[in-house]
Amino acid sequence: MLKKTHRVSLVEQVSSQMEDLIESGHWAIGNRLPPEMELMKTFDVSRNTLREAIQALVHAGLLETKQGSGTIVKSKSALEAVLHRQVEKSNILKILEVRLALEREAAQLAAKRRNEKDIKDMNHFIGMCRLAAQEGDLELFLKADIQFHQMMVKAAHNQMLFDLYSHITDPLISSIRNIMILDKNFDYENEIHTDLFEAIKQKSEHHAIRYVNNYINEFREKITLIQED
Amino acid sequence: MLKKTHRVSLVEQVSSQMEDLIESGHWAIGNRLPPEMELMKTFDVSRNTLREAIQALVHAGLLETKQGSGTIVKSKSALEAVLHRQVEKSNILKILEVRLALEREAAQLAAKRRNEKDIKDMNHFIGMCRLAAQEGDLELFLKADIQFHQMMVKAAHNQMLFDLYSHITDPLISSIRNIMILDKNFDYENEIHTDLFEAIKQKSEHHAIRYVNNYINEFREKITLIQED
DNA sequence: GGTCATTTGTTCGTATGTATA
DNA sequence: GTATACATACGAACAAATGAC
Numbered sequence: 001m002l003k004k005t006h007r008v009s010l011v012e013q014v015s016s017q018m019e020d021l022i023e024s025g026h027w028a029i030g031n032r033l034p035p036e037m038e039l040m041k042t043f044d045v046s047r048n049t050l051r052e053a054i055q056a057l058v059h060a061g062l063l064e065t066k067q068g069s070g071t072i073v074k075s076k077s078a079l080e081a082v083l084h085r086q087v088e089k090s091n092i093l094k095i096l097e098v099r100l101a102l103e104r105e106a107a108q109l110a111a112k113r114r115n116e117k118d119i120k121d122m123n124h125f126i127g128m129c130r131l132a133a134q135e136g137d138l139e140l141f142l143k144a145d146i147q148f149h150q151m152m153v154k155a156a157h158n159q160m161l162f163d164l165y166s167h168i169t170d171p172l173i174s175s176i177r178n179i180m181i182l183d184k185n186f187d188y189e190n191e192i193h194t195d196l197f198e199a200i201k202q203k204s205e206h207h208a209i210r211y212v213n214n215y216i217n218e219f220r221e222k223i224t225l226i227q228e229d
Numbered sequence: 230m231l232k233k234t235h236r237v238s239l240v241e242q243v244s245s246q247m248e249d250l251i252e253s254g255h256w257a258i259g260n261r262l263p264p265e266m267e268l269m270k271t272f273d274v275s276r277n278t279l280r281e282a283i284q285a286l287v288h289a290g291l292l293e294t295k296q297g298s299g300t301i302v303k304s305k306s307a308l309e310a311v312l313h314r315q316v317e318k319s320n321i322l323k324i325l326e327v328r329l330a331l332e333r334e335a336a337q338l339a340a341k342r343r344n345e346k347d348i349k350d351m352n353h354f355i356g357m358c359r360l361a362a363q364e365g366d367l368e369l370f371l372k373a374d375i376q377f378h379q380m381m382v383k384a385a386h387n388q389m390l391f392d393l394y395s396h397i398t399d400p401l402i403s404s405i406r407n408i409m410i411l412d413k414n415f416d417y418e419n420e421i422h423t424d425l426f427e428a429i430k431q432k433s434e435h436h437a438i439r440y441v442n443n444y445i446n447e448f449r450e451k452i453t454l455i456q457e458d
Numbered sequence: 459g460g461t462c463a464t465t466t467g468t469t470c471g472t473a474t475g476t477a478t479a
Numbered sequence: 480g481t482a483t484a485c486a487t488a489c490g491a492a493c494a495a496a497t498g499a500c
Contacts, residue, residue: 010467285467
């Protein structure tokens with residue numbers, strides 16, 4: 001008899017429905033939402049209620065409204081939006097430290113849990129790295145390198161680790177690019193993580209950790225050198 | 230001529246002001262906000278505008294409204310709220326993995342950056358651990374142990390690392406307690422991280438990492454043993 | 459148990475600013 | 480420049496839940 005669901009406010013009902021539409025990709029990032037008049041009919045609520053729901057998602061970072069233009073989808077999840085803001089107001093080097101922390105753990109877990117599909121995916125991006133290295137295409141190399149790391153974290157089979165890593169990495173990409181470009185001694189061959197890949201493939205946690213530790217320390221030195229400029 | 234920054238909506242202005250009041254502790258967690266009529270006068274906006282601002286913070290997880298009763302502060306920051314939700318819908322063991330990832334990085338950074346106050350704080354909780362061990366007080370021991378780890382992460386001097394660690398640890402405490410209680414071979418002396426503390430005190434990154442790796446592996450074994458029950 | 463003031467929930471109406479065609 | 484569509488903001492009214500007396 002007592003319906004607890006009835007005690008959820010209309011605004012909450014509408015905003016969580018909209019959140020689902022965004023998270024499911026039905027309203028994709030960059031797309032414009034239908035006008036308010038239409039949404040009022042869709043959700044069967046008044047203008048103010050609808051607006052409160054929209055504003056809630058705007059504040060959460062999922063939507064962005066522009067007066068006279070419309071409402072567009074800006075971000076896919078609350079976690080992504082929150083971390084994006086957090087990254088923006090923090091020191092880039094400190095964020096990189098967090099990213100490396102997650103990466104190190106991921107390498108160990110990946111060596112333990114990777115399946116055949118993980119190996120295939122990682123191998124694909126290693127190949128792209130090699131191709132980019134041969135052609136000296138830095139942009140392509142960075143793109144493939146980042147996706148390789150992404151796949152490695154995915155191979156750790158820990159959703160939260162993957163979410164945190166992804167949402168921290170995205171807003172860092174331009175910074176990583178700058179670090180790489182400013183590196184005078186940039187050596188493509190040395191940057192291809194073939195050994196790390198092999199260690200994970202052979203399920204050798206020990207070698208994976210050792211390799212990722214070396215890689216991280218090199219990266220740290222690179223950062224501090226650039227910071228001193 | 231026209232300042233583009235001036236085009237921040239009233240709702241945004243009000244909600245960010247309220248967010249500041251919450252984050253600064255002026256509106257503490259659990260406290261009730263002044264009624265809408267009062268807040269309307271405080272911020273000098275209409276009811277609809279105020280309510281949109283409140284709903285935004287409700288959706289972000291900072292506030293909770295109850296019809297007929299009032300609005301209370303539920304969480305201190307958006308990051309805390311979103312991580313809390315994330316932790317709730319995830320596997321506890323997977324969350325522990327993320328926590329350990331952050332802890333490992335923190336140990337290394339703490340050995341590099343700790344100052345005298347950090348040492349003092351950590352020493353205080355190490356002392357509490359010893360006291361609790363002597364008296365066989367498991368509750369006190371866990372409390373002190375968690376605070377010791379918290380201080381170690383703080384000594385890493387990376388705000389985002391600390392925030393992530395804290396907000397992940399809080400909802401995990403009861404789980405950690407259960408793990409410890411279920412451990413038949415629980416040995417107080419062995420659980421006091423004196424060696425880790427000494428390594429950080431001596432600024433020996435190498436020893437700090439080695440110790441924390443051992444500690445983490447032991448903790449992992451403990452978890453898998455219990456999981457098999 | 460009931461009444462009543464308080465507080466939030468929901469809706470409607472109106473006016474004005476702003477971007478796009 | 481005008482018309483249109485949309486966003487912003489305010490005010491007023493009633494409904495529903497809560498808590499105190």
